[in-house]
Amino acid sequence: MKAVTRITFFNENQEKFFGEGPCRLLHAIEETGSLRSAALSMGMAYTKALKILNNAEHSLGFPLTCRAAGGKNGGGSLLTPQGKEWLKRYEQYRDACIHANEALYLEFFPEQQ
């Protein structure tokens, strides 16, 4: 057996606004340069991806992506500097929690090693 840690961020209204789903979505936007392509690559509806993004941005109070509408290639999305910084801090915190909880697992379930 193993114990898995999940970290979820909640806003002041006790609503989830960030966790592994939004984290993967931001990485997919970085890779594809487009919210539509990012959603597609995750098998997610574009409207759902947009909702996740708007919800996170509204809770954080700053933009995670900047969108260029239209243009020859149909526009696209990039992470803002604040978006990159938030993603990095989220992942560093999540990884530190996973690491700490794995150390605690060895302590509480020594017979599982």
Place this chain on the structure above:
Amino acid sequence: MKAVTRITFFNENQEKFFGEGPCRLLHAIEETGSLRSAALSMGMAYTKALKILNNAEHSLGFPLTCRAAGGKNGGGSLLTPQGKEWLKRYEQYRDACIHANEALYLEFFPEQQ
């Protein structure tokens, strides 16, 4: 904002078998003395509660509850000594993780204090 930690136990087949739901179910069995009443108190179907219990017991390899079928009062369920011990260890581990992750939160998100 705040960060919430959830701990979930997986078995060798990468299937979830224990977390907050099963933990609450075991407490409800302790309080009501019956799986049926416990399920009812959680607004959960009896068959779902039974499935959760069987799945956890199968993954752990020991019984969490012992059932007395029939009898004047329709039987009932009690936690086994192993069941009580598992519940206690799960909660101690979970609480240690939450505590450690809250300390990390202060470190990674100092401006949120």
